[in-house]
Amino acid sequence: MHDLQQNKTWIVMQIRIIILNNVILISGKRGSGVEMEEVRDFPKLESPFVRKMVDGIYAVTDEVAAGYEWCLGNEDIEVSEKLDGTDVSIIIENGEITEIWNRLNPVKFFDRTKKFIVESLLNSVEKGYLDGFIRKEGQYFGEVIGPKVNGNPYELDEHLWIPFGHYVREHLVYKSWYKYSHDFSSIRDWLLKPVEEGGVFSLIYRMRHHGKIKKPEGVVFLNTKTGRRAKLRLDMYAEYGGKRHKE
Numbered sequence: 474m475h476d477l478q479q480n481k482t483w484i485v486m487q488i489r490i491i492i493l494n495n496v497i498l499i500s501g502k503r504g505s506g507v508e509m510e511e512v513r514d515f516p517k518l519e520s521p522f523v524r525k526m527v528d529g530i531y532a533v534t535d536e537v538a539a540g541y542e543w544c545l546g547n548e549d550i551e552v553s554e555k556l557d558g559t560d561v562s563i564i565i566e567n568g569e570i571t572e573i574w575n576r577l578n579p580v581k582f583f584d585r586t587k588k589f590i591v592e593s594l595l596n597s598v599e600k601g602y603l604d605g606f607i608r609k610e611g612q613y614f615g616e617v618i619g620p621k622v623n624g625n626p627y628e629l630d631e632h633l634w635i636p637f638g639h640y641v642r643e644h645l646v647y648k649s650w651y652k653y654s655h656d657f658s659s660i661r662d663w664l665l666k667p668v669e670e671g672g673v674f675s676l677i678y679r680m681r682h683h684g685k686i687k688k689p690e691g692v693v694f695l696n697t698k699t700g701r702r703a704k705l706r707l708d709m710y711a712e713y714g715g716k717r718h719k720e
Contacts, residue, residue: 512562512564512572512574512577512612513562513612514560514576514577515560515562515576515614515637516702518693518702518703518704519538519541519703519704520533520538520541520703520704520705520709521537521538521541521544521545521694521703521705522534522535522536522537522538522541522657522705522709523536523537523538524709527711528711530711530717532709532710532711533657533705533709533710535657535658541703543694543696543699543701544694544703545655545656545660546655547651547655549696549697549698550650550694550695550696550697551642551646551694551695551697552646552647552650552692552693552694552695553641553642553645553646553647553692553693553695554641554645554647554675554676554677554689554690554691554692554693555689555690555691555692555693555704555705555706556616556618556635556645556677556690557618557622557623557626557627557689557690558616558617558618558619558622558623558635559575559576559590559616559617559622559623560575560576560614560615560616560617561573561574561575561580561590561593561594561614561615561616561617561634562574562612562613562614562615563594563612563613563615564611564612565609565610565611565612565613566610567610568610570594573590573591573594575587575590589617589619589620589621589622589632590617590632590634592631592632593617593618593619593632593633593634594634596631596632596633596634597633597634597635597636600633602633602634602635602636602640603636613636613637613638614636614637614638615634615635615636615637615640616634616635616637617632617633617634617635618632618633618635618677619631619632619633620632626678626690627675627677627678627681628678628681628682629681635677641693642695644676644677644680645676645677647673647676647692649663649673660705661710661712664691664692664705664707664710665707665710665712665713668686668687668688672688673688673689673692674686674687674688674689675687675688675689675690676689688707689707690706690707691704691705691706691707691708691709692704692705706718
């Protein structure tokens with residue numbers, strides 16, 4: 474327990490945040506501790522179903538996209554909640570967080586508009602979300618959610634950085650995926666049906682609101698052997714009646 478608290482104190486100190494007149498400074502520079510040619514953006518995820526214009530809507534069809542047949546299986550696959558946030562990665566070198574990136578945009582020292590990103594990391598450190606990898610070197614991806622992100626669909630009162638990988642695989646994987654058929658119609662029904670009728674619901678919303686439920690943005694498919702991913706948002710279906718993404 475003492476070592477865990479030391480880890481949390483360590484990471485807070487290494488971010489080295491100084492708040493002066495609501496301005497956040499983040500110290501740190503990339504050194505030689507990590508063999509990394511450049512900062513990477515998290516890869517864009519594609520739909521496992523071919524998308525076409527359907528009645529003026531760019532929607533998925535029942536045609537499986539080439540190379541994504543694995544998404545419809547039961548073996549070596551995990552289906553988790555797709556978070557509705559903003560992608561943020563951290564760089565750890567020589568045991569320190571040296572950089573924070575929002576996609577391919579560095580979180581700069583004096584950028585008031587990105588203060589919530591740093592707060593999300595600190596909040597997640599306090600909750601233990603970074604335990605287990607904070608001293609390992611490399612670039613780590615995650616999603617920031619909270620009051621200032623995408624209209625706060627999770628109705629949070631604080632910002633959180635949710636790490637992809639261990640946290641998602643431990644807490645946000647849908648075990649119900651294995652109970653249903655995996656054809657186009659069955660997946661559509663699972664995603665679009667009301668929660669009360671057996672449709673999918675947001676796992677992170679339920680955790681944060683003591684069992685209350687609502688629909689998620691979508692799901693992410695992970696091939697546990699190859700590491701490949703794909704995504705399905707609810708708004709990719711022509712039948713979806715809510716607000717849609719532009720793409």
